[in-house]
Amino acid sequence: MIAPTTRPVDEHATALTRARYQRLSAIYDLMEGMSEARYRPWREKLWALAKGPRVLEVGVGTGKNMPYWPKDAQMTGIDLTPGMLEIAHRRAKEIGLTVDLRLGDAQALELPDASFDMAIATFVFCSVPDPVLGLRELARIVRPGGQVLLLEHMRSANPLLGALMDFVNPLVVRLMGANINRRTVENVRVAGLHIESVEDLGMGGIFKLIVARSPR
Numbered sequence: 001m002i003a004p005t006t007r008p009v010d011e012h013a014t015a016l017t018r019a020r021y022q023r024l025s026a027i028y029d030l031m032e033g034m035s036e037a038r039y040r041p042w043r044e045k046l047w048a049l050a051k052g053p054r055v056l057e058v059g060v061g062t063g064k065n066m067p068y069w070p071k072d073a074q075m076t077g078i079d080l081t082p083g084m085l086e087i088a089h090r091r092a093k094e095i096g097l098t099v100d101l102r103l104g105d106a107q108a109l110e111l112p113d114a115s116f117d118m119a120i121a122t123f124v125f126c127s128v129p130d131p132v133l134g135l136r137e138l139a140r141i142v143r144p145g146g147q148v149l150l151l152e153h154m155r156s157a158n159p160l161l162g163a164l165m166d167f168v169n170p171l172v173v174r175l176m177g178a179n180i181n182r183r184t185v186e187n188v189r190v191a192g193l194h195i196e197s198v199e200d201l202g203m204g205g206i207f208k209l210i211v212a213r214s215p216r
């Protein structure tokens with residue numbers, strides 16, 4: 001079992017992230033529309049691995065994963081940003097889903113230890129201010145041996161492209177709220193999760209599907 005972390009949440013960085021996504025929330029689906037055709041099969045692939053009964057989606061955003069949620073799972077969705085969550089509420093209603101949607105911070109989840117069978121996030125740990133803190137929280141709230149599934153983009157392993165991503169990252173964060181140079185596979189390990197598989201999905205390994213497990 002993962003012990004609670006003593007590292008404090010950076011409240012200033014977290015408020016900035018929230019403000020960026022709040023600003024983007026009204027246009028988020030439109031803005032992501034072009035990329036969604038590419039993401040759709042990846043979302044399907046990830047959610048085909050989802051097993052309940054108790055599943056947490058962290059960084060649920062506007063609810064883009066809702067069509068792929070397992071029908072028989074008890075779903076909880078958490079997000080930092082009220083504007084994103086509002087759209088998720090609307091989407092759930094349109095699809096006719098029963099879901100527990102809550103405002104919350106991945107870095108300090110107000111959830112008991114081992115209260116979920118699985119935790120899932122898509123395109124979230126690029127924007128959580130302290131990704132290791134957030135990943136440790138996922139490890140804590142899933143039951144011992146429970147899985148954490150992630151679909152994420154990250155820094156390229158190609159040294160030139162990686163350096164370019166480092167260079168433009170500050171601008172991308174300001175505009176889009178997301179870091180493009182996170183070392184997410186490494187972060188998952190540092191958070192104390194056991195990595196079971198990492199699948200390169202596209203763009204030279206920038207997009208990956210990570211299956212990890214909380215220690216028993």
Ligand SMILES: C[S@@+](CC[C@H](N)C(=O)[O-])C[C@H]1O[C@@H](n2cnc3c(N)ncnc32)[C@H](O)[C@@H]1O
Nearest residue numbers: 021059060061064079080081084105106122128
């Ligand atoms: C790029 S969007 C992805 C949304 C959705 N998962 C998707 O696949 O479309 C990132 C989301 O993560 C949320 N987020 C960022 N930091 C967070 C945190 N610390 N705790 C919870 N959610 C967070 C943002 O509010 C935003 O909704």
